[in-house]
Amino acid sequence: MRSSSPGREGAPPPRLDTGVAHSARVWNYLLGGKDNFVTDRGVGDMILQMFPDIAHIARVQRRFLARAIRYLAGETGIWQFLDIGTGLPTADNTHQIAQQIAPQSRIVYVDSDPLVLVHARALLTSAPGGVTSYVEADVRDTEEILKSAAQTLDFSQPVAVMLLIVLHLIPDADDPHGIVTRLVDSLPPGSHLVLSHPANDVRPVAMAEMARRVNARLGPARGTMRDRAAITRFFDGLVLAEPGVVQPQQWRPADPASTTEVTAWCGVAGKL
Numbered sequence: 014m015r016s017s018s019p020g021r022e023g024a025p026p027p028r029l030d031t032g033v034a035h036s037a038r039v040w041n042y043l044l045g046g047k048d049n050f051v052t053d054r055g056v057g058d059m060i061l062q063m064f065p066d067i068a069h070i071a072r073v074q075r076r077f078l079a080r081a082i083r084y085l086a087g088e089t090g091i092w093q094f095l096d097i098g099t100g101l102p103t104a105d106n107t108h109q110i111a112q113q114i115a116p117q118s119r120i121v122y123v124d125s126d127p128l129v130l131v132h133a134r135a136l137l138t139s140a141p142g143g144v145t146s147y148v149e150a151d152v153r154d155t156e157e158i159l160k161s162a163a164q165t166l167d168f169s170q171p172v173a174v175m176l177l178i179v180l181h182l183i184p185d186a187d188d189p190h191g192i193v194t195r196l197v198d199s200l201p202p203g204s205h206l207v208l209s210h211p212a213n214d215v216r217p218v219a220m221a222e223m224a225r226r227v228n229a230r231l232g233p234a235r236g237t238m239r240d241r242a243a244i245t246r247f248f249d250g251l252v253l254a255e256p257g258v259v260q261p262q263q264w265r266p267a268d269p270a271s272t273t274e275v276t277a278w279c280g281v282a283g284k285l
Contacts (some may be wrong), residue, residue, distance in 0.1 A: 036182060036236070037126045041101040043071045048101045048128060056227060063223050070275050074209060075103070077261035078177055079110050081207045081281050084254070084265065085173050086114040089283070091205060093172045095162050097123040097152050097196075098179025102132050107175060112140040119144045121162040125151045152179055153187055155195045171203035178277070180247070181211045181236040193247045202284055208247050209261055209279035213238035216276055244278040251282035 031050040038053035043060065045068070060067050085091040092115040096107045099122040111118040122133055122145070133147040148161040159168075166172055174196050183189040197206055213220050224238050245258045256263065258280040 035126050035128070037098075037100045037124065037129055040071065040178070041103070043068050044075070044103055046101060046103055048132060059226060060223060063219060063226070064276075070277075073262050073275050074178060074277065075105060076267070077209060077264055077279055078107070078175070078207075079105050080265050080267070081175075082107060082110040082173075083114060084281065085205055085207070086111045086118065089171075089203075089205065090115075091171050091173045091203075092118045093166045093170060094118065094120045094175060095123070095158075095166065095172055095196075096120060096175040097158065098176060098182075099124050099129065099133075100178075101126075101129055108139060108143065108145045112143045116140050116142045119165055119167075121146050121148060121165050123148045123150055123152070123158055123162075125149060152176075152183060153192060155192060155199075159196070159199050168199065169201060171205070172200050173205045173207060174200065176206070176208045176247075177279075178209055178211065180208070181238060184237050190246055190249075194249075197251065197284060200284055204284045205281060206248065206251060206284075207279075207281050208244070209277050210244045210247075211236065211238045211277050212240065212244070212260075214240040215260070215274065215278075220276055241278050245280070248280055248282040251284055253280055253282045 032052060034052040034056040038049040039056045042049040042054050042057040064070070082094070092111070094107050094111055099107070107122070108118065108120040111120060124130070124133070130147065130149050139145040144165055146165040148158060150157045150161065176193065180189045183192065193206070211220070220238055224236055228236060241258060248258070256265070258278050260275045261277055261279045262275050264279055264281070
């Protein structure tokens with residue numbers, strides 16, 4: 014068993030700004046977690062007022078993550094995962110699911126929230142034979158992410174890059190499609206991209222109002238919702254696994270009869 018986390022020995026704990034809501038902590042609150050502050054709960058409660066089913070939607074997103082990992086580890090044979098924008102640890106994290114199927118799996122988590130770093134050091138431990146590590150970096154800093162991840166992952170072998178509900182925090186001016194392209198270009202054939210992104214073309218009026226109100230409370234980390242066409246562009250040059258770009262509850266669901274609508278688009282695609 015080996016678990017690693019970069020950081021300077023003896024370095025002071027990362028500074029938390031509890032006066033401004035953070036998307037990772039808001040998401041934690043919506044999932045029923047306790048690693049959040051008053052400001053995060055205030056934003057979460059506002060979202061709940063507008064979308065009373067948002068907690069269910071959050072859980073559907075987690076189930077998509079689990080199904081995607083089981084598909085990759087069980088059907089494609091991937092045992093390396095680069096989970097960017099991982100958020101706060103909760104049940105069924107990437108390494109827990111992957112290592113149930115492939116105990117040798119190596120997972121690198123990436124996030125920029127100091128509270129995520131605190132918990133990653135304590136909770137993201139590996140199963141025997143596998144490895145987990147944590148990189149504190151912004152998704153925009155692809156060079157640093159790849160350099161640090163290479164200490165754990167073998168980039169001569171296929172890697173799955175996970176970008177779940179994180180790219181909406183990257184405005185168009187920062188070229189989110191270019192970020193994904195740089196990440197994918199660094200991967201060998203057989204690698205995969207797993208991505209989900211909030212939609213502005215599912216319940217568009219309500220989503221636009223929620224984005225406006227949430228953005229006013231999140232400080233600099235404001236969200237940009239995108240439509241299905243823009244989200245599909247993230248998979249350019251890759252081969253989408255069936256059923257393509259769909260809402261998370263529609264991606265190889267355990268319950269095909271589910272009619273729950275989720276205000277997001279997602280997909281899994283491989284690199285030839």
